[in-house]
Amino acid sequence: MLPSFDAFGFLVSWGTFLGIYAILAVSLNLEVGLTGMANFGKVAFYGIGAYLAASLSVYAVLAVYHVAAAPYTTEGIIALGKYGGASPALDLGIFAASLVLGFIIAGCVGYLLTYPTLRVGPAFLGITLLAFGELLRIFLLNYQPLGASKGLSGIPHPFLWIPDPVLRERLYVLVVLGFLAVTLWFAERITNSPFGRVLKAVRDDEVAALCMGKHVPRVKATVLFIGSGMAGVAGVLLAFYMSSVNPNMFVPAVTFNIWAMVILGGMGNNKGAVVGAAIITFVDRILTFITPNLGITIITPDYVRWMIVGILIVLVLMFMPGGLVPEKPIKTPAWEAVESLEKESKEGGSGGDEA
């Protein structure tokens, strides 16, 4: 039926997108699922990470090899093709620097951008971020040093010095999934801690949380720093995988795609966000792999995917309102203390309450 379906190739490609999108979904879940901040501008921080990686790497490679041409000119692109992969140390160094800077810069922008709006109210935050994302995209469309509408290409893959492209991709998917593992670990740890308890309290009733001594604006800004930093890392990983970036990769639809993942997987559950990301990226990858083979040209995969995603969300929410993996109570050592107290009072014979 499908003459040339490369199953392993499919898995590698799916795994990479799954990893990148799951990082985004987990970070959005921290913001909206746990803290109740409707971030409608998620794509902006993803874009910042991607453009940071792209510009840092192309300008660095050209500078190191003393190429005078700009990276978006034909001459520049040819030079990038020539020198990318020439030095493993340079390629890996650029990759590492992009990841660190991508986290910090996207995180700081999130922090700075949202701090003033936090005091105004939750609806403002969502709209401000949505507008910021679009402004950023329009700026990129017109800003020549970053390639304007054509974007930047020739981003050197960190493993470009490995001659076999298949091996390169396989190594890269491991790196991406490694970052996902760290992100998920961190998210789960902070969720199941007194900090996570504060986040849920802020989500439930931020005025009451303020009256209980919690510095609500600082808590929110902290979460936006972390969430935006994670999105920045996802953007860096995307840029090196695609080897090029352009403004139309960062339209608002990307934000809503990440929201769909969180809603499908389960608001307030980090593992659910990963499940949601896995399902939706699977649909995406399958469609991209299959459509060329079917020879259909009237219906674009993009069109079909939004329909499938829509149907999936409606079906899941009808039968499982909390999503596929619903939110769970916070697990801290407090429960161990409670259990041992309950055991003691049972053994002591006096049933539970001391009147």
Add this chain to the structure above:
Amino acid sequence: MTKPILEVKDLAKYFGGVKALDGVTLEVPERGVIGLIGPNGSGKTTLFNVVTGFYVPTRGEVWYAGERIDGLNPNEVFLKGLVRTFQIPRLFPSLTVLENVLLTPPRQVGERVLTAPFRSKWEEQEKELARKAVALLRKFGLGEYVRARVSELSAAHMKMIETIRGLITDARVYLLDEPAAGVAYTTARELFTFIRRLRDEEGLTFFIIEHRLEVLMDFVDYVYVLHNGRLLSEGKPDEVMSDPKVIEAYIGR
């Protein structure tokens, strides 16, 4: 009376034309158990709201432990050791009873984002707080509800948990807004007995709004009476209860 820990000077709060508070001056002595009574709408809750930074006063000053605190944010007032409870409980609906109580203690090590991932840094504190929380919950017959969501509780239980989550903090002064409302008579008396004991043994200060005078009057040292946003009367419980102005205000409405 010992020196005041909380002082309110000519405090006023207007909501448009409504003068919810209109120039109230009073003081709460350290280690006092002080009542605040008055008919519905007399401004009692508004006084608490202004003192704890929930509202900015229209006029007047609030002093706590020798420091002026009006204009501070509610979280700053809380961290200074001045804790309030809400008349209508404002518990966090998605948290369990235990988590609601565990949330309030300030400056928890595990609440900082950089220590949160490392359990060993805050595990002991968390367990200690959990033991304290369970002891308080059991004391008021709520031991079996630790795992319950607050939405599963009766109004009386919510009210008790609202008070308990205040008491688990290490604050020096507690402003309790009708802690006995809707609570069974014996439980209410147990609560007030406990409050007296906390004052005697730990030197805490309580300022308590209460409509159930039959409970309150047996436990307080001193009472302020508000009426239409102004101080109508003050004194020892029996003095206030026999004050014709107070009787008039309560019956005359």
